[in-house]
Amino acid sequence: MTALEVRNLHKRYGRHIAVDDVSFTVEEGEIFGIIGPNGAGKTTTVECVAGLRTPDSGSVSVLGLDPVKDRAEVRERLGVQPQESGFPDAIKVAEALELYSSFYRDPADRRELLELLGLTEKRDTRYKALSGGQKQRLSIALALVGNPKVAILDELTTGLDPQARRDTWTLVEQVRDTGVTILLVTHFMDEAERLSDRIAVIDGGRVAAVDTPAGLIARSSAEQQVRFRVSQPLDRSVLTGLPDVTGVEITDDRWLVTGRGQLLSSVAGALARAQVVAEELRVDQRNLDDAFVAFTGRAPQTPEPSDRTVD
Ligand SMILES: Nc1ncnc2c1ncn2[C@@H]1O[C@H](COP(=O)(O)OP(=O)(O)OP(=O)(O)O)[C@@H](O)[C@H]1O
Numbered sequence: 001m002t003a004l005e006v007r008n009l010h011k012r013y014g015r016h017i018a019v020d021d022v023s024f025t026v027e028e029g030e031i032f033g034i035i036g037p038n039g040a041g042k043t044t045t046v047e048c049v050a051g052l053r054t055p056d057s058g059s060v061s062v063l064g065l066d067p068v069k070d071r072a073e074v075r076e077r078l079g080v081q082p083q084e085s086g087f088p089d090a091i092k093v094a095e096a097l098e099l100y101s102s103f104y105r106d107p108a109d110r111r112e113l114l115e116l117l118g119l120t121e122k123r124d125t126r127y128k129a130l131s132g133g134q135k136q137r138l139s140i141a142l143a144l145v146g147n148p149k150v151a152i153l154d155e156l157t158t159g160l161d162p163q164a165r166r167d168t169w170t171l172v173e174q175v176r177d178t179g180v181t182i183l184l185v186t187h188f189m190d191e192a193e194r195l196s197d198r199i200a201v202i203d204g205g206r207v208a209a210v211d212t213p214a215g216l217i218a219r220s221s222a223e224q225q226v227r228f229r230v231s232q233p234l235d236r237s238v239l240t241g242l243p244d245v246t247g248v249e250i251t252d253d254r255w256l257v258t259g260r261g262q263l264l265s266s267v268a269g270a271l272a273r274a275q276v277v278a279e280e281l282r283v284d285q286r287n288l289d290d291a292f293v294a295f296t297g298r299a300p301q302t303p304e305p306s307d308r309t310v311d
Pocket residue numbers: 013016017018036037038039040041042043044045
């Protein structure tokens with residue numbers, strides 16, 4: 001079943017067009033990533049989904065409801081991470097959860113939520129004494145305290161150390177496994193690739209592509225590269241004649257072979273037939289960074305950790 005449907009969404013701020021015809025659908029139980037350059041319109045799009053902004057035109061449906069017209073109902077079913085700057089330093093973890101759960105008709109079991117988020121031992125700790133990772137987990141808990149069917153997570157792991165990021169990813173997968181549909185806005189390509197079932201690339205207020213991470217990578221470039229060294233002479237025609245090979249560059253004893261299809265096995269087979277041993281053989285895997293560049297013409301930028309809490 002469709003959890004979210006965004007159709008021909010337009011939103012401008014004064015003369016500036018922030019969202020210029022964005023459409024996508026998210027199926028129930030999916031983690032749907034949104035990536036794109038700074039200022040692409042990602043946050044404006046999810047704010048329209050959350051009912052925090054009113055679209056100029058187009059439609060948004062959250063579980064069949066209109067976030068503006070059915071605001072009260074959508075609030076019950078959709079969880080949004082609160083901005084961390086909104087918390088008083090002295091509030092304790094359990095108090096914050098209690099306060100937020102009072103906003104909802106059918107809140108989640110707070111004890112279970114603390115357990116799921118690994119915050120049980122921190123329930124009496126004041127907000128200011130939490131590490132960056134714990135603050136982030138609390139903000140996820142607060143997004144989930146209303147028992148939502150859909151949760152919006154925006155810049156989930158900015159400022160966290162590598163271990164805290166990985167722990168947060170595992171947590172998000174656990175939340176998804178409880179049946180929550182997740183809309184994930186991120187600047188981190190590794191995060192989008194690891195977590196998302198599908199991803200929308202937004203650029204200049206428009207959807208440049210929607211696909212699975214593997215689909216985006218495959219669509220962005222069919223080319224692969226194989227690098228190796230050879231310890232004995234090898235005629236380049238051994239490789240240039242292969243059907244999958246589109247280019248061969250040789251620098252001293254280092255070879256760089258570009259191509260598509262079954263490039264690695266073609267090259268390995270040709271080398272074996274020529275009785276040449278390849279050393280330091282390496283295949284350059286394309287990843288979501290390459291897809292981002294291909295679809296937006298820019299390299300992904302990660303936010304400065306200095307403006308967020310660091311663990
Ligand atoms: N309240 C506002 N008033 C005026 N312009 C705004 C406002 N909010 C966003 N914008 C502009 O609209 C455009 C889209 O902003 P938005 O925050 O949606 O992009 P984003 O993709 O989330 O960017 P980032 O990755 O930098 O967070 C940007 O050019 C931004 O400067």
